[in-house]
Amino acid sequence: MHIALTPAQMRAVDKYMIEQKKIPGILLMENAAYGVFDRIREETEPCSVQVFCGTGNNGGDGLAVARILLANGYDVSVVMAGKEEELSGDAQTNYAFFATQDEGVLWLRDATELASLDEVEVYVDALFGTGLSRNVNGLHADLIDYLNERDALVVSVDIPSGVNAQTGAVMGTAVRADVTVTFQYPKIGHFMFPGREYAGELCVVQIGVDDGCDVPLQANVCAYESDDEDMCLGMRALDTNKGSYGRLLMIAGSAGMAGAAVLCARSASRAGAGLVVAASTEPVVNVLQNNVPEAVCHTFAGGLNGELSGLAAAEVAGLIEGKTALAIGPGLGRERAAMELVAEVVCNHDMIKVVDADALFALSEDSGILDDKSGDVILTPHPKEFAALSGMSVAQVKENPLKCAVRFAMEHDVIVVLKGTTTVVADPFGNASLVCAGSPGMAKGGSGDVLTGVIASFAAQGKDAYEAALMGVYVAGMAGEYAAEELGEYSMTPMDTVNHIGTAIEAMTVDYVEADTVHRKEEIREPEQDVREIEEPEETEEPEDEQEMEDLFAGEPKRIYEKPQEEDIPAFLEKYMDEPTTKHEKITEEQIELAREEEEIEEERELLADETEETELAEVQDEEIEVTQEMQREILEELKNTGDRPPSRRKIG
Structure with a gap:
């Protein structure tokens, strides 16, 4: 979504930036020129360029673009339309650079001079800006027709010359641009036909700071283009009919x-x-x-x-x-x-x-x-x-x-x-x-x-x-x-x-909750620590009052180790604790005596079990000895009966 301004609203924004934000007009013009230069640089390597300039502020933007292109290795020539004495303000300041050059600037007096111009790879249109309110005719109309006949990239500064920035109407004739670089805010004429068609690809460049300016906030026209990110529908809830x-x-x-x-x-x-x-x-x-x-x-x-x-x-x-x-x-x-x-x-x-x-x-x-x-x-x-x-x-x-x-x-x-x-x-x-x-x-x-x-x-x-x-x-x-x-x-x-x-x-369709979470959530991760280096923290007493709590959080952040919450312990297990819990503050004499009796009974049970185990083991050993003696007697008896023959192999088990 774009806020679309009228030419009068845009002039008010410029005035605000100059007078309230103290941004010099020449700096705004320079920023605008760099925006155009950047867009041209995206399209081409250093090549031949002709910049067509009028005598107003739009022409001043064009002159600044020409100077920047020249400084960055482009072969630049400037074609001026109008009279030199009509230059004023920031446009005159930017023209001063070219006035010192022996060549590179041509002041057109007649359309017949266009025939002497060389063909170039890029044409920059800076003849008329957003203030145009009358039909274009004469030499300027001839220049526009000349630009429209070129088989090359045409870049318009702010708005195609000849297009009414408020209505999008063509004022007699207008430049058909491949790219239009406009500044701070697009104008209504960029979106209304036929101006929208003449503008080609629209690029909006920020040239200053207008924070606090209420002109854009009061603007009553917005524009939506294809695949506009601001056009969203929420996902439907599951429980619906x-x-x-x-x-x-x-x-x-x-x-x-x-x-x-x-x-x-x-x-x-x-x-x-x-x-x-x-x-x-x-x-x-x-x-x-x-x-x-x-x-x-x-x-x-x-x-x-x-x-x-x-x-x-x-x-x-x-x-x-x-x-x-x-x-x-x-x-x-x-x-x-x-x-x-x-x-x-x-x-x-x-x-x-x-x-x-x-x-x-x-x-x-x-x-x-x-x-x-x-x-x-x-x-x-x-x-x-x-x-x-x-x-x-x-x-x-x-x-x-x-x-x-x-x-x-x-x-x-x-x-x-x-x-x-x-x-x-x-x-x-x-x-x-x-x-x-x-x-x-x-x-x-x-x-x-x-x-x-x-x-x-x-x-x-x-x-x-x-x-x-x-x-x-x-x-x-x-x-x-x-x-x-x-x-x-x-x-x-x-x-x-x-x-x-x-x-x-x-x-x-957008999941607003998920989208908001993605934009706002910052994942916080604790720094990894070597487990071997972690020492048991010392116990800290809990603050007794609000002042102690404030003191605790004053200065550098501190890690607070909370004591684990004590569980309720059954009374009969209190004897195994170093200290009694608050719930069972005192162990009675009867409970102590009962615990002692339970311990004695447990000891007697263990002693009896040991004696029983020893008795059973002794009986087993006696049985094994008797079996072994019986086998020995049988073997000796068999040896007597066999004489010199070896005894047969005996299977055991």
């Missing part, structure tokens, strides 16, 4: 427009709504039940050829009961019954309502509906629908979509999602977000229905109206990018965007 994630009522579709209802319902379910209830005419409901089986369907009564009847408005009150958000409009039709239904929904029932497509047409036909609205209303028009709502022309809307959306939101107390390559999300308090996510492959019928379903889904899940709108635009845009990456911008369809909503949400 469908009721935990809201109940969405979707009123969409008519004869021949059932697809709009299908896209809206499926995208709402994909985005996480706990329950989607789709209400429409019978032909649409039949299609919904075949294509969105997870949706609960309601068929409006009456109507010929699948169109709504006047009875539909009367049925809404019963359907809305228990719902947490509502979406209306995709493929609804423009019959009188549809307009009555829109009026009933918008003017009654206090909940968040997402109003799109044909429902926006109903509002443009009767502006009084918005004046009598109930609950938070999110409008999701494209420029043509917004022109019809506001009474402006499409050209006027496209000239400054941010201003148009913010003004309408404030006047009518609604959330406006003005769709475009950069989508504007504006609230009633003058705040706006610029969402730069999406793909040209989404420029197909049905993409708006997908967006409506995603926004309504987040609203049903409990997000406030502005957050639901912002999150819905971002998720739908990222889903479109993923679909284009897999299938190509030509071949992808709105349903492919629906099928990649899960991928987009998964990429931005």
Whole structure:
């Protein structure tokens, strides 16, 4: 997420850094120049460079860039546009270096002199900065055209020359940069079309310290780009059910427009709504039940050829009961019954309502509906629908979509999602977000229905109206990018965007507890000690009062060795302790005598056991002696009977 400033706000920040932080303007310019130099150095080794400079501060930045490049081995030439006497302030200070050089600076007087310039590898655009408020013409326009014709790297300083920093509009003509290096904060014109396209890759460089400056804090415009780290969703809890994630009522579709209802319902379910209830005419409901089986369907009564009847408005009150958000409009039709239904929904029932497509047409036909609205209303028009709502022309809307959306939101107390390559999300308090996510492959019928379903889904899940709108635009845009990456911008369809909503949400889902722990936890490890070197700590007396505790912790930290907590010892084991416990402070005479008797009995038992063992051993030995004597007699008897023959081998055992 970027805080996007207007040119006036950026001038206030510069003034704060110079006057309050005492950072000289020439130092800010030098820091800016080094930022540009660093970016060029990332792209190329020392090579040939031409720096095109105006006579204002942007030209001063360019002159400083040229000097730094020259000092670092680049072959640099400077092309100045304007008159030397028009140089002033810090720009004149930086020009003084080149004024002492015999060559390297060319003051252009006529466009014909451009033909004499050599082709180089890098062009630096420092003609106009963020203060440009008039169309570019004459020599400056010729210089811009010359830069756009070069087949080389083009780097713009702060903003491409010719782009309005507040609106992103092209003031007659503008440089098409490959890289734009801007300073401290990006400007709104960097994100609005066509300025966003002309800026190429945007690089933001810090050039000073603005701590304490309230200008950025009061800025009311933020910008979100693809894969923005600040766009996060939390992981879901385990102990939940469908009721935990809201109940969405979707009123969409008519004869021949059932697809709009299908896209809206499926995208709402994909985005996480706990329950989607789709209400429409019978032909649409039949299609919904075949294509969105997870949706609960309601068929409006009456109507010929699948169109709504006047009875539909009367049925809404019963359907809305228990719902947490509502979406209306995709493929609804423009019959009188549809307009009555829109009026009933918008003017009654206090909940968040997402109003799109044909429902926006109903509002443009009767502006009084918005004046009598109930609950938070999110409008999701494209420029043509917004022109019809506001009474402006499409050209006027496209000239400054941010201003148009913010003004309408404030006047009518609604959330406006003005769709475009950069989508504007504006609230009633003058705040706006610029969402730069999406793909040209989404420029197909049905993409708006997908967006409506995603926004309504987040609203049903409990997000406030502005957050639901912002999150819905971002998720739908990222889903479109993923679909284009897999299938190509030509071949992808709105349903492919629906099928990649899960991928987009998964990429931005964060376990907030775990993430916070990772960022904040510092693992503390005790230093390893050789066990052999550890000595038994001396016992320390516990502090008796608070003063002793304070003294103990005063000065250098000390390791405190706590005495192990003494366990309760049975009374009959007290004799084995050096000291009696507090629980058994005194051993009575009777207990001592009893212990002595137990010891004597134990000694007698041991003595008796020893005598018994000796007796048994003696009996065994006598038996062995008798057996041995008997065997000897048998052997002698056998020897007498055998005479000279050797005795037979005797087996024992």
